[in-house]
Amino acid sequence: MSETRVSIAIEGGIADVRLARPDKMNALDPAMFDGIIDAIATLEASSGLRAVVLSGEGRAFCAGLDMANMATGGSGLDIITRSWGPANQVQQVAWGWRALKVPVIAAVHGIAFGGGLQIASGADIRIVAPGTRLSAMEMKWGIVPDMAGYALWRGRVRDDVLRELIYTAREFSAEEGVGFGFMTRIAEDPRAEAMALAKAIAGRNPEAVRAAKRLANLEGDAAAILMAESVEQKALLRTPNQIEAVMANMQKRPPVFTD
Template sequence: MIETTITDDIAQVTLARPEKKNALAFEMFDALTKAARDLANTDGLRAVVISGQGGAFCAGLDLGTMQSMATKMDEVKASLTEVDATGANRFQSPVTAWAHVPVPVIAAVDGVCLGAGMQLALGCDFRVVHPDTQMSVMEAKWGLVPDMGITQSLPKLMRADQAKLLIMSARTFSGSEAAGMGLVTELSDTPMDAAMAIAHDLATRSPQSLAGGKALVERAWGGGPDALALEAALQRDLIGSPNQIESVMANMQKRAPKFG
């Protein structure tokens, strides 16, 4: 149900359950986490693009999976407090694990992007979205709160009052509306093509520079004095490194860089 392929050092992670609009079943949660962790340790990887099959990104949590929770409520509640080394539980890891992949992660979003699917898209570094995509932070419809790492992603993107309105109302909105709220990196009538173009463009930059830039935002955005120390530490590691020097030389010589 989760397919991963790597071509030209760019990974494509596909939600492959088109008959259900790629709604997430339990096994898909674990498969997404595994895919992220495997790619985080893949040498030479330059970018990741996440998409859904069949003209839909993800319709959220599978209804059958949701219904099955009623028969094992104690197990489900226990899993909410069992966390991994990053502090994430089984339901959060499929989203938060992408922040630990040291390359750009881009969501190509069309069709529907609801509930768990919305949180997965928010957990990516960039979202390329079709203007007509139907999107929603939907958990309030089911009497729940969004609990897949939204506290890590949404504060970087929008004001608190707007976030509370989306979370409390569970209203559905278009990709175009989402762009106006700051939730979309780029609108496109062909999200997959545009996402791949971004991936290939970023792949021309030093991998260490990209990893550092991602870490800077993930770990220190809006931070205090500790964030200044992180800026300095990341820069200290980059300055004078082979790929940083190659970036300078390639620009000066007007040629494509050759990173090690």
Template sequence: MTTGTLRVERHDAYVLATLDRPERRNAIDQATIDDLHALCAELEATPATLILAGAGGVFAGGADIAQLRERRATDALRGINATAFARVHALPMPVIAALEGFALGGGAELAFAADIRVAAPTLRIGNPEPGLGIMAAAGATWRLPEIAGYGVAADLLLTARILDADEALRLGLVSRVVDDPLAEAIAIAEQIAALDAAAIQATKRALAAPRADHPRIDGEEQSVLFESPEKERRMTEFLERRARR
């Protein structure tokens, strides 16, 4: 399925959504945001692991500057990109970003909304917004401290510094650097698909919960899983395999 600015492909183990404006370095415009909302609605109703990628060797060079230039205070208060990226992050199943080339500005913030980020050696990631007279306001100011710590986030956001793949790995912005990030993302999605979907969703909910909710939320989520037929089936199979050795 193609939805304007997103090329969406459904597979058994995952859904692949490719930002598809290569002539604009996959700049995130209003149509992209609309397509992301439509895709999120689908994945909220039918959960599946989502892989985000970009066409033409680039993830996303940023938000569409021509549209940003025309936005005013009321647009900022609507949180146009922030709302869409928050919805991506809140999806029931994991979100994996396959990053190559530029992931700048809004592109970086969309990547930060993913649960897992894998990168090609070509990656250049960061938030240059202050050079354009604005700030990173679609998630970087709260997600980046959670990902890499306040000191790293302050360094990057207050200097508009762009990182290469090796430094992004060292600072924890990505978890893997590989020659083919899309193939790696697919392998991760297939690994996830072999696990219990309910357990994965419970784990993601627990990961997203504030520290004050732990350990209560872990016990609540585990109590549901302890009563599931899938837990019984998987543990029985494990014990039977061990007994046959």
């Protein structure tokens, strides 16, 4: 991974992923973009993966773009080519978590500005520490959110609230973030809470969890989603893991699933 900007440790099917540029509050420079994209690719290829916890080292989750680096011509980022399905290079650092086959839980603390807020928004669930400062800050720099934010926030954040926050670039609190729909819930220790949740998810039928995420990611008309539900359910019924889930519940014992 590029300059160790992102660390990954996998144990018990749970990936502990950390943005690792604490001296810069995990601000996004080209090496950080590459590191996050590489991390997502590594996780996608990992067998036995059940859940991911995404956090930032140091004082912040992610302070957004490293503007000093970008101002000196350090970007070199491609925002036109679609190399990751519908996403370009900068969008993949957020959209990639949404597209990952297993649930991703973001543990957010300190600061999540601009691109940092969008990266957290790519997670399935976002647990935030009290006192965390949040902002869709791009308008401060005369630009718009372009790391998949609009696609990730649509349907989650009320439209007029989202417009106000983007147009003004104002900061908002963790409590407001939960109320607005950017964050899921508040916890004093969001990383510990995220790890506990990941362990709970890892104890469920992995095939059913992956199917549930595919369904949750679907967009389209009701008929298409209803059919997708039926297709996913038919594929799960009477499989070894589904039978094991039933037997473990009936026998009041921990399940033993296979991938």
